[in-house]
Amino acid sequence: MTAIEQTIVELIEAGRDAQAEFLAELVRLPSDNPPGDCASHADRTAGLIEELGFEVERHEVPGDLVRQIGMVSATNLIVRRSFGARADAGPTIALNAHGDVVPPGEGWSSDPYGGEVRQGWMYGRGVAVSKSDFATYLFALKALEDSAPPLVGTVELHFTYDEEAGGAIGPKWLLDQGLSKPDLAIGAGFSYAVITAHNGCLHLEVEVTGRSAHAARPETGVDALEAAQSILAALYEARKSYADKPSATPGIGPPQLTVGLIEGGINTNVVPDRVTFRLDRRIIPEENPAKVEAQLRQVIVDAAAAFPKAHLEVKQVLLAQPLSPSPGGERLAAVLCRRATEVFGCQVASGGVPLYTDARHYAAAGVPTVLYGAGPRTIEEANAHRADERLRLDDLCRATKVVALTLLDLLGTA
Numbered sequence: 001m002t003a004i005e006q007t008i009v010e011l012i013e014a015g016r017d018a019q020a021e022f023l024a025e026l027v028r029l030p031s032d033n034p035p036g037d038c039a040s041h042a043d044r045t046a047g048l049i050e051e052l053g054f055e056v057e058r059h060e061v062p063g064d065l066v067r068q069i070g071m072v073s074a075t076n077l078i079v080r081r082s083f084g085a086r087a088d089a090g091p092t093i094a095l096n097a098h099g100d101v102v103p104p105g106e107g108w109s110s111d112p113y114g115g116e117v118r119q120g121w122m123y124g125r126g127v128a129v130s131k132s133d134f135a136t137y138l139f140a141l142k143a144l145e146d147s148a149p150p151l152v153g154t155v156e157l158h159f160t161y162d163e164e165a166g167g168a169i170g171p172k173w174l175l176d177q178g179l180s181k182p183d184l185a186i187g188a189g190f191s192y193a194v195i196t197a198h199n200g201c202l203h204l205e206v207e208v209t210g211r212s213a214h215a216a217r218p219e220t221g222v223d224a225l226e227a228a229q230s231i232l233a234a235l236y237e238a239r240k241s242y243a244d245k246p247s248a249t250p251g252i253g254p255p256q257l258t259v260g261l262i263e264g265g266i267n268t269n270v271v272p273d274r275v276t277f278r279l280d281r282r283i284i285p286e287e288n289p290a291k292v293e294a295q296l297r298q299v300i301v302d303a304a305a306a307f308p309k310a311h312l313e314v315k316q317v318l319l320a321q322p323l324s325p326s327p328g329g330e331r332l333a334a335v336l337c338r339r340a341t342e343v344f345g346c347q348v349a350s351g352g353v354p355l356y357t358d359a360r361h362y363a364a365a366g367v368p369t370v371l372y373g374a375g376p377r378t379i380e381e382a383n384a385h386r387a388d389e390r391l392r393l394d395d396l397c398r399a400t401k402v403v404a405l406t407l408l409d410l411l412g413t414a
Helices: 003-014 016-028 039-051 063-068 131-147 171-176 224-244 289-304 330-344 360-364 393-411
Strands: 057-060 075-083 092-098 116-118 121-123 153-160 184-187 194-198 200-209 256-264 274-283 311-320 350-353 369-371 390-392
Touching: 003 016, 003 131, 003 393, 016 039, 016 121, 016 131, 016 393, 039 057, 039 075, 075 131, 075 171, 092 131, 092 393, 121 393, 131 153, 131 393, 153 171, 153 393, 171 360, 184 330, 184 360, 184 393, 194 330, 200 224, 200 289, 224 256, 224 274, 224 289, 274 289, 289 311, 330 369, 330 393, 360 369, 390 393
Parallel strands: 092 153, 092 184, 184 369, 194 350
Antiparallel strands: 057 075, 075 153, 116 121, 121 390, 194 369, 200 274, 200 311, 256 274
């Protein structure tokens, strides 16, 4: 290890307590999405970052755009740090994490907004997904800056607030507005793998409308639930074929389909006049999203045909494209794998995950993109999106070293 590398590692070790407290502060302020009223969290986060000596750009998203995706408020943050007299001679590397989180739900053993530490783990909503990587990326950049290596290039931290709603007013908006033009991008991820590919996702809302009637004379109505049940049965039957079509990318597996929301009916003694449900279809990188949607719509229409008196409406709610290995991203992934293997003392390789993330917006803009950050080996170990979400603080520290040393390698020397 070189003297500069040793200094970076020592600075990160010395800042462990400050980094953990920074993360705890982010967890203590709710930023649930829905409802997606996240501007206050961004303001508090910006203040904490400024206390560490960084300048923060606050980019408030126009209200009409925020409302279009079902949120209340959002402000994106950018921290920029240029190195060298001619920083434009080196690459611009963007690191993105999101501060909006799913609501906590039930079943917690401690306050979901407490940031409590037990046996080396911090607990709280967003502590792993992905407020942790606000801390990872910020303290990696701080160690790099404080060690004063002779680098050339620019590091940008993009802290955004709409991942749970699709990323359209977060990373995509920053890129579309010309507020950032990175050469490489790293998105929030896990400590024990470098992610180069992930699933896409299609959300469809299916509404079946019938006609209400008294339960004593059901034949005088049109049972929307009966028609919806037929559609659901057809979808579940189609799902059975997915197991035979796994992705070639390790870690992703086959396509998936889940019906996650359903509502309808008026009362127990009334024929239901309307049933609405939403489905989630995970799209592996090898699939064509438009073809997947067309096939699903056909399954739904064919099943509904047996109930001609019911009215059917199918609406696309979300379409997130899959992330495939980015041309030009091989070196970025290789450096992260090498540094993570050194720091963690075990083999860290590249692969895929069955999630979808807003990092895909960088790839769609032609920016080589991978995912890496602080987190356990699996989403199950992290309790991601469920009660007792947690992060091992040793992994936070180690991942911060990996990111800082990777930036050192990628920015080169003056």
